[in-house]
Amino acid sequence: MHELSVALGIVKAALKRVKRGRVVEVQVAIGELTHINAEQLRFAFEIASRGTALEGAELKTRIVEAELRCVRCRTRGKSFTCGRCGSAMEVLSGEELLLERLKVVEDAPR
Numbered sequence: 001m002h003e004l005s006v007a008l009g010i011v012k013a014a015l016k017r018v019k020r021g022r023v024v025e026v027q028v029a030i031g032e033l034t035h036i037n038a039e040q041l042r043f044a045f046e047i048a049s050r051g052t053a054l055e056g057a058e059l060k061t062r063i064v065e066a067e068l069r070c071v072r073c074r075t076r077g078k079s080f081t082c083g084r085c086g087s088a089m090e091v092l093s094g095e096e097l098l099l100e101r102l103k104v105v106e107d108a109p110r
């Protein structure tokens with residue numbers, strides 16, 4: 001399952017940033033071209049975060065639309081071949097997978 005390795009990557013990256021406290025919310029930007037299923041990613045994240053400072057955190061996802069540009073005539077579109085001149089298209093956005101935001105809380109004093 002592709003999503004599980006992605007989720008493990010998110011957990012690892014988040015733990016690197018969080019030195020103390022507990023993460024209650026994680027926001028990631030997912031490019032359309034990664035074909036990551038947000039629902040499956042949330043499920044995988046729940047498993048991947050167990051026993052870490054991220055356990056129980058809410059995973060929010062923001063889908064980044066794909067945008068490609070023709071290398072020759074600069075026409076923009078969503079396919080990998082230019083609809084106008086048939087040349088190859090380069091990816092401007094849609095391949096990203098970014099950890100955008102973490103909401104951390106200090107553990108309540110007992």
Ligand SMILES: [Zn+2]
Pocket residue numbers: 070071072073074075082083084085086087
């Ligand atoms: Zn073109």
